[in-house]
Amino acid sequence: MSQSQTTCPFTGATSTPTSASSPSEQPFREAPSADWVTIEDLYKNPFPIYQRLREESPVHWVPEVNRYMVTSYSACHEIEQDEARFSANERNSLMKRSMGHSMLRKDNPEHQVDRDSYGATLRPATIKKHWNEIFAANNKKYLDQLIERGPGADFVWDYAAPYTAENLRLICGFHNSTQQDLQRWSQTLIDGTGNYADDPEVWARAEASSAEVDAAIDDMLPYLAATPDHSLLSNLASMPIPLEAIRANLKMTIGGGLNEPRDVLATTVWALLSNPDQLDAVLQDPSLFARAFEESVRWVAPIGMYPRETTQELVLEGVRLPAGARLGVVLGAANRDPKVFSEPETFNIFREKKPHLAFGGGVHFCAGTWIARAQVAQIALPELFRRLPQLQLDPRSASTDAGWVFRGMTKMPVVWES
Numbered sequence: 507m508s509q510s511q512t513t514c515p516f517t518g519a520t521s522t523p524t525s526a527s528s529p530s531e532q533p534f535r536e537a538p539s540a541d542w543v544t545i546e547d548l549y550k551n552p553f554p555i556y557q558r559l560r561e562e563s564p565v566h567w568v569p570e571v572n573r574y575m576v577t578s579y580s581a582c583h584e585i586e587q588d589e590a591r592f593s594a595n596e597r598n599s600l601m602k603r604s605m606g607h608s609m610l611r612k613d614n615p616e617h618q619v620d621r622d623s624y625g626a627t628l629r630p631a632t633i634k635k636h637w638n639e640i641f642a643a644n645n646k647k648y649l650d651q652l653i654e655r656g657p658g659a660d661f662v663w664d665y666a667a668p669y670t671a672e673n674l675r676l677i678c679g680f681h682n683s684t685q686q687d688l689q690r691w692s693q694t695l696i697d698g699t700g701n702y703a704d705d706p707e708v709w710a711r712a713e714a715s716s717a718e719v720d721a722a723i724d725d726m727l728p729y730l731a732a733t734p735d736h737s738l739l740s741n742l743a744s745m746p747i748p749l750e751a752i753r754a755n756l757k758m759t760i761g762g763g764l765n766e767p768r769d770v771l772a773t774t775v776w777a778l779l780s781n782p783d784q785l786d787a788v789l790q791d792p793s794l795f796a797r798a799f800e801e802s803v804r805w806v807a808p809i810g811m812y813p814r815e816t817t818q819e820l821v822l823e824g825v826r827l828p829a830g831a832r833l834g835v836v837l838g839a840a841n842r843d844p845k846v847f848s849e850p851e852t853f854n855i856f857r858e859k860k861p862h863l864a865f866g867g868g869v870h871f872c873a874g875t876w877i878a879r880a881q882v883a884q885i886a887l888p889e890l891f892r893r894l895p896q897l898q899l900d901p902r903s904a905s906t907d908a909g910w911v912f913r914g915m916t917k918m919p920v921v922w923e924s
């Protein structure tokens with residue numbers, strides 16, 4: 507046996523990991539198969555499943571998901587930091603089919619060209635100078651709408667969804683579309699990226715939205731070239747970026763920039779209303795809204811899992827992975843890893859500050875992180891509780907949450923003294 511070969515202590519098989527950074531001298535084992543995991547159970551409540559997976563091994567082969575699921579914090583972090591061994595450019599990607607080949611499924615140097623094309627739109631200085639005022643106006647409009655609907659209104663669908671959709675519409679520069687269009691596009695394109703069952707109706711809806719987005723972009727680009735503003739499309743109108751990339755990147759941003767702020771807004775409010783002592787603390791000291799936001803995305807990562815593919819045979823935390831292995835980087839599990847977070851299943855805004863992985867990491871670190879923090883933690887949460895200090899979850903109608911690839915509240919009736 508050559509020096510670089512390693513022997514699996516369980517099967518006796520030999521392997522030659524090719525990366526210099528692979529622990530080729532260390533023993534490794536094959537990924538255990540978690541055939542007890544079902545998509546139905548993950549969708550209802552993935553957290554007990556993640557607990558068991560993490561305890562058994564940092565990496566499992568999960569037949570029902572048709573991927574290796576990576577659940578420990580350290581393994582997820584290692585993947586994020588190493589795009590040479592863990593490519594975002596997954597083969598047979600449903601996201602590419604649904605939305606086109608966006609920056610999220612490209613590796614560098616191609617990825618960086620697309621990422622740079624977004625210019626200053628999503629950066630903190632532009633948010634401060636330009637977007638915060640717009641977010642505040644949108645927040646007023648949709649809070650008014652919630653209050654008009656009266657006690658029993660649904661926090662998610664009467665407020666959080668239209669508010670975040672309207673913000674995203676303006677950030678993108680779709681002056682020819684409505685926030686309802688953005689919500690429809692976002693959901694149907696996301697459904698396409700998760701269409702593992704290959705349902706033709708799901709593809710038909712995703713394709714219809716894709717065509718609508720293409721038409722809206724074609725319509726806006728010449729207008730914004732002549733009348734520039736701070737939007738993404740306005741930047742792109744003056745850049746030598748192929749139309750195909752503009753379309754794919756916008757569709758990915760529509761899919762990724764709406765659900766997550768909507769979900770973190772609703773989850774944070776649900777968690778605060780369910781923990782009155784923490785709510786009191788935040789009401790006494792509104793600077794704690796920022797901590798509530800970060801704890802919320804740690805506790806329930808709005809993007810629970812994203813894909814990567816190995817570029818070579820390698821060993822990840824003692825588990826051998828073949829070249830071309832399809833991985834699910836399970837942020838929802840990493841963010842509750844007890845090796846990093848004490849009492850990880852509990853929502854606690856006072857926990858010791860440690861970096862969570864909810865916004866990803868490495869070259870694909872979320873480009874909208876500062877937009878999400880601004881619209882939710884700085885604008886929406888303080889104003890919501892200022893106007894509705896007696897806000898409560900409706901005791902007559904239970905809230906529901908669901909999802910694992912994306913997770914959030916699906917129904918959240920609220921009441922207040924009117």
Ligand code: HEM
Pocket residue numbers: 594609610611621628674677759762763764766767770803807808809812813864865866867869870871872873874875877878
């Ligand atoms: C709480 C809210 C949000 C969360 C938790 C979140 C999470 C993430 C994560 C985990 C990734 C990396 C995925 C991967 O590596 O495969 C990502 C990428 C991205 N996000 Fe977000 N996101 C949020 C809000 C937003 C918003 C509001 C926007 C835009 C307005 C946005 C735009 C993007 C873009 C453009 C990328 C791709 C970055 C790249 O490939 O370089 N996100 N996001």
